[in-house]
Amino acid sequence: MAKKRVRLADIAERLNLSKVSVSKALRDHPDISKETRELVKKTAAEMGYLPNLLARSLSSRRSYTLGVVVPKIAHAFMATVVDAIQETATQRGYGIVLAVSQERADLERQHIERLLAMRVDGLLVSVSQQELISKCTSGCGRWACRSCFFDRAIEGLGFSSVIVDDREGAYRAIEYVIRKGYRKIAHVRALRRCLSAVSGGPATKPPSGMPVSRSGRSGSSKADSMNGMVTMLQAPAAGQRIA
Template identity: 55%
Template sequence: MKQKPQITLTDIAKKLNISKVAVSKALRDHSDISIKTKTRVKKMAVELGYVPNYIARNLSAKKSNTIGLVVPKIAHHFFAEAIEAIYETAYQNNYEIIMTVSQENTEHEQKHIETLLAMRVDGLLVSTTEQTDDSFVFEKVRQQGVPMVFFDRVINGIGFNCITTEDRKGSYKALKYLIKSGYTKIAHLAGYQSTNIGLNRAIGFKDAMKESGLSVKSNWFIEGGIAEIDGYEGFKRMYETGSLPEVVFTVTFPVALGVLQAAKEKKLSIPGDLDLLCFGGSGYNSFLQPSISYIKQPIREIGSTATNLVIEQIQSPKESVRRNIKLPTELVICDTCKEKD
């Protein structure tokens, strides 16, 4: 099917016998244009099927009222809820979100950021891939003077605002609860130590173990990704050593799901033969048998705080102060990891 020619400001101007400038101002509710003319122009725009060319507008205007969003995935409880909060906060402040998904691929991430910069977005919200370790593309963002805020997965030390949870403290408090509840043989399926969430959650785990005089066995600390397959394969590796812990602490909820599946295949009962605790939860956790005890993150607050911060940078760049905000977590005990009798 052949695409119809796009209706332009010139087409509307010819129909109404007024200037193109007048049409443009009328559609933007400029005070120079009378209410009567604005009404005529808007009515004609609807009749002709006019759609604003935002890219062209952004090239000529100083502001586009758009914010670029780069996330590693969307089929994920954390990001689904964070994205919803980001959209709501942006809409309330008269900004549109242009979202891209890197699919945990660093090349995609770089290309998305470059594309968003070319589209003249006013600011950027970025949660990096689990493999991101090169700051080159972010230096390009800085050179262009575009405000940017990292959220959840961040790169520290390169001068951008960051919004995260208290990953280290949250892990530490959860491990202290386990130890106080009588658990001493504790394993950790960790995230990559090159990522802030993988590193800080592992440090919290190690701090609590060391402080309590408990050793971390090498085959009970397995570094990897943060998806279901990583939990599945990580637990199978642990199982094959012939030595199992009392409880496995996972870096994310999806990793815990992988452990559940692997344990089921090995005919292990959770929480009977093995207990399970994870960082982060999910809306459908309550439907699981057993439901997994977890460290709750303030997901909506992360999304809204990051969005408000980038808007503040856009609107008041000279007054904006660089910040590294860490939001508190909460330990939620479900069917697993209950205190021992």
Template identity: 55%
Template sequence: MKKKTTLNDIAKTLKLTKVSISKALRDHPDISEQTRIKVKQLAQEMGYRPNLIARSLTSSKSKTIGVVVPKIAHNFFAHVVGGIQKIADKYDYEILLTVSDENEELEKQHIESLVAMQVDGLLVSVSMETKNTEIYQWIREMQIPLVFFDRYIPDLGFNSVIINDKEAARNGVEEMIMRGSKKIAHLAGYEHISIGKERRLGYKDALEKQGIEYDPSLVVEGGFGENSGYHGFKELASRGVEFDSIFAVTFPVGLGSYIAMREVDANMIDNIAMLAFGDSGVRGILPYPRYYVDQPGMDIGKKATELLLKEINGVVEPENKLVYMDTQFVETGKNFPVSEKNLLMT
């Protein structure tokens, strides 16, 4: 049997992206008339039938949801996926899970592949590299339901399920100040990503509210993983600035800085308090970081999936709405032992 021609086959032949091919076939004004003619001629010659996407836009549903996460090894995203799976199971949906590994191009490829697989909708947490929004504008134009979770891109018209990162960071840093911290360093995330920007703003607000001057030499910007935390702490230590506490943008960043701290001066572990967003999953056992902003990963996954299914079924519209989930300030050793509520199988 002859293999069916796909958008990817046409894209490879003409050395264009699948998004450009799709736009050309739909006479999108972004594509020149010359290119549109060329694409359509080749599509006809190769026997291409645009049925995959077309079928996904009709009333017939595949009963599948595409999911894109930046990482899967991290405890937070494992909990989110657990929540997604619970709601998907409840409504007889299957999930197709992909991992961008914090890579913008891989994220784009996954989304294109999931659409070609005729998923009914998408749940996406953007990578730390993502700056180009073309793929999301295409999704919007194709009217494919999509809900962002945790990390989102504002003003694209999609609904998002998140925490109030700015408020949670402000409250957490204020709590540290009230417990005695005076010089709090911040291992920050990239500002073009929502969580990096909002958590840094919360950090600044807390300092201002407590009458502490913001010191840019105490802020090191990087990614959201262990490697960023490790090198971020080494950079902080090399500056020769004094600090008594650290606010890590994510738990993996906090973990990376902890490893670096042991190499620089193990005594710091007893003297440097740390606040991190998220946790390892064994926070009732490990004594460090001392403080956490507890993110309800399971509930975020459930809420995002419920919202997406409502969009798929036409109950709600994508309208740039932000749905906030509650957080909790946690001190290791005082808010535990670990209860069943904290476990992944919840």
């Protein structure tokens, strides 16, 4: 049987104080003496009291909670990002609620709607591949909280975003391996936007004037990427170097 939840009224009854005084003491309000605040906090801890965050958020209009939506969690990059978000949020007195879309646009929408219903103070979203390809996030223009895309973003929605400059990063990487003497360089991609990073586009050209051969895409799963890499490695003739 579940244990009965301790209420402010229970603490007030034990200490012969009003609920308002107990509430103020737990919030370190200056109207309450230091001795009384310490007594209330000690009694609350002994009784196993936990504050009602929902009620507090209704009165303060803030939940001190951030919603974080990522496409996958079993991924070194995403795990590092989530860890950094958690650490930074904690330092500023916030908690996070983490949701994983599994690269599905429908699940992503469900997570976002649930987080909004929880009245989170902000949303940090790394968009799923399905959503990025379709370039449409249902109702996101009506998100009633501060929001920011990271790693992947959809342009034209008016939200802030923190993303990697794929073109510049790929360009520098290719220049580096060329300086190391490699000439046949393979790139296994998943998202369409990655191709422009290595093949040149409005902002870039292939390093050193090297020709670019488009031999198809590998797909978006880990297995597809592995198969694509094996195919690339088997392609060069003997004696050729491949990066």
